[in-house]
Amino acid sequence: KQEVTQIPAALSVPEGENLVLNCSFTDSAIYNLQWFRQDPGKGLTSLLLIQSSQREQTSGRLNASLDKSSGRSTLYIAASQPGDSATYLCAVKRIGGYQKVTFGTGTKLQVIP
Amino acid sequence: EPEVTQTPSHQVTQMGQEVILRCVPISNHLYFYWYRQILGQKVEFLVSFYNNEISEKSEIFDDQFSVERPDGSNFTLKIRSTKLEDSAMYFCASSGTSQEKLFFGSGTQLSVL
Numbered sequence: 001k002q003e004v005t006q007i008p009a010a011l012s013v014p015e016g017e018n019l020v021l022n023c024s025f026t027d028s029a030i031y032n033l034q035w036f037r038q039d040p041g042k043g044l045t046s047l048l049l050i051q052s053s054q055r056e057q058t059s060g061r062l063n064a065s066l067d068k069s070s071g072r073s074t075l076y077i078a079a080s081q082p083g084d085s086a087t088y089l090c091a092v093k094r095i096g097g098y099q100k101v102t103f104g105t106g107t108k109l110q111v112i113p
Numbered sequence: 114e115p116e117v118t119q120t121p122s123h124q125v126t127q128m129g130q131e132v133i134l135r136c137v138p139i140s141n142h143l144y145f146y147w148y149r150q151i152l153g154q155k156v157e158f159l160v161s162f163y164n165n166e167i168s169e170k171s172e173i174f175d176d177q178f179s180v181e182r183p184d185g186s187n188f189t190l191k192i193r194s195t196k197l198e199d200s201a202m203y204f205c206a207s208s209g210t211s212q213e214k215l216f217f218g219s220g221t222q223l224s225v226l
Contacts, residue, residue, distance in 0.1 A: 099161035
């Protein structure tokens, strides 16, 4: 059974700092990994999707990497801003035709002005 | 940008009642999903739907739950005989193919009293 863990559970940083969020998964037989952002009481916004054959994806100030063999992904946020404050979730999809995506526990980020 | 829309945003019901949660997926998407998030817990997969049938479901998705695509645009989740533990945020999602990123709606907060 796939288990997805995110460390740290919460993070508070001053504005402008670069930061790294971590995601680990127990079953490396994944099809892809997706990073989401969740604002309080809101839905999930997709940030980046990394296919299992890829090592990283970039979008603006965000960079996500994937090391499938070690069961790890990182989300790097450059020059953090108060508007980045949210909960960040990673989610993995197994290979083998499964539709289910397994979500991590989330990292709650607060960027202090 | 196209988006997944969900109605209502909040639903309050009495224990034992039936509720229907509604979703309009992105128009050219083929895969539809329901997830839920109990307060303070992980986002959990309920069911995926493709080609007018369930393609995968979790152990949570028992006979109490059903899904339907009654027309070309709506996708519904019916919960029969609601229980207190059904209280959660229910998210609808869609994707163009099973390999593409998931797009989530803003959720329906269900409260069972």
